[in-house]
């Protein structure tokens with residue numbers, strides 16, 4: 634039996650083995666060729682991203698998921714099949730028995746969950762179950778979702794940021810922001826264009842955002858095109874300004890956090906205030922994010938040690954602790 638914990642994110646896909654080691658982490662992109670009525674897989678993940686913008690019209694790059702839910706059963710089946718083939722390169726007779734726990738957004742409907750399990754089944758995963766992503770992420774950060782104290786986590790992904798409170802294996806409250814990591818990237822591109830008259834592509838803007846959160850220097854060097862002349866230009870941009878450009882997005886996530894807190898009982902609120910909140914998802918790595926939340930709420934804000942992989946690692950833990958997902962009427 635081969636076993637996996639899978640985080641099928643809108644931006645990135647992470648696959649862990651049963652021990653919690655990451656075996657695959659790549660952008661969630663699939664390149665398919667329409668071959669008459671059938672769709673044939675051409676590339677997935679990083680190699681598909683490398684080809685974006687360079688492909689003939691017959692090859693379409695697709696995101697297998699939109700807002701964490703599958704949009705097209707056939708694309709998702711092709712994507713899952715290629716994930717399993719790459720995560721467990723084995724002859725087909727050994728690969729026949731694959732068990733997986735797959736993270737899904739809390740807001741996913743029963744129909745969307747069933748569609749995902751169907752795609753998993755058709756992709757050769759013999760036994761699959763879903764787990765709510767915030768619960769999986771919390772488990773991946775070492776939080777026991779069965780504990781008798783309420784906890785709150787914030788998952789800042791590409792397209793959405795989800796705030797979730799839970800206790801004793803059940804959800805207490807949930808709210809989300811429709812802007813998250815990708816909107817931070819857009820804000821950086823906008824800031825560079827408006828304040829420095831430099832045009833950068835989406836990937837370059839993302840790189841500036843990431844570097845600004847990591848560097849100890851007061852400035853980051855940005856390579857782009859002059860907005861007036863179109864010529865290549867290099868500017869040195871203060872990190873503090875890049876961080877400031879992210880503030881409107883962070884404010885929207887703060888609003889989501891406030892409304893989630895508002896839904897809690899006084900007891901549960903007291904637990905959250907005492908324990909603090911845990912952040913994960915790629916967007917939580919943005920410079921100044923944790924600090925801004927801490928200032929806004931005045932309770933401890935902890936960033937996960939493994940923000941990009943904790944959902945898949947938590948899903949892998951559920952392989953061994955099915956009671957964590959059985960509450961949702963599933964069998965593994």
Ligand SMILES: Nc1ncnc2c1ncn2[C@@H]1O[C@H](COP(=O)(O)OP(=O)(O)OP(=O)(O)O)[C@@H](O)[C@H]1O
Pocket residue numbers: 641642643644645646700701789790791792793813814815816818839842843846913914915916917918919920940941
């Ligand atoms: N070091 C970093 N600093 C800032 N942002 C980052 C960093 N690393 C990744 N990101 C951002 O995190 C986002 C992707 O996060 P993540 O991989 O958690 O999303 P996802 O799980 O695929 O999406 P979702 O949960 O919305 O389905 C992107 O917007 C990316 O730019």
Ligand SMILES: [Mg+2]
Pocket residue numbers: 642643766788790914944
């Ligand atoms: Mg995610």
